[in-house]
Amino acid sequence: MNLKSRIKSFYKRLIFRMSASNNPLFINYYRYLYHPAPGTIDEFADKFSRSRKSVTLVQVGANDGINNDPIHKFIKRDSWKGVLLEPQGYVFREYLVPLYRKTEGIIPVNAALEWTDGKKPIYRISASNSRWAHGLTTFNRSVLEESVRSGYVTRQLQKEGSPVPENPEDFIVEEMVECISVDTLRKRYNLGKIDWLQIDTEGYDFEIIKMFTQSGTMPEIIVYENIHFSPGQKNECTVWLEKHGYRCTDFGPNTLAALQSVKNPEN
Secondary structure (H helix, E strand, O other): OOHHHHHHHHHHHHHHHHHHOOOHHHHHHHHHHOOOOOOOHHHHHHHHHHOOOOOEEEEEOOOOOOOOOOOHHHHHHHOOEEEEEOOOHHHHHHHHHHHHOOOOOEEEEOOEEOOOOEEEEEEEEOOOOOHHHHOOOEOOHHHHHHHHHOOHHHHHHHHHOOOOOOOHHHHEEEEEEEEEOHHHHHHHOOOOOOOEEEEOOOOOHHHHHHHHHHOOOOOOEEEEEOOOOOHHHHHHHHHHHHHOOEEEEEEOOEEEEEEOOOOOOOO
């Protein structure tokens, strides 16, 4: 690992510890000094959060809870409440639980969201537990296979000095994970109105959206990844949400869907 990588790794560990301990320097930076870039989801979330006395959240695919997580700072700064779902046991135990152990009102749950309660196979990179690797974990094996075919996984493994599997089929491993339905989630954790639904499931986002809307659960805000959708799937998801009363705005690889009744936060 070169010096630049070491410095980056040290910085990430430092920020993680500061957040996990609810360090006042971390919280107050986002409270008083943080200014999100104009025209971004961060800007919308910042104004939305500041305009509410409280925000109830469901996050599907929380991963480690901090790296590449657009809402982590608002959860910590403004004391959001809710449930964070992450099916990967290693990531859940080593990162998500320690990160939120001292955050009142946030419940990490080691499970995935599905149509029914039970178990289901999930697919992950076999040769690494680094953030880039567990960030690719998905129910949609074809999405992960494309990351392998493109050479991305090999480049990342070589970059961190991990062994590269000789056989293509050895790049991916299957694991069984716990799954719960939207109805079970709401009943078990006494969730009433959901203000913000954050989804990052590497290609499974549309299914998650349908699980909520078909159950009659209509979060005010839904943020999901569109990067793994084909043009047809992206359009189908937008049409689905519009039929259920949402207006959709793309922000690069992500889309923000807001119920028509939700006004833009005050400037």
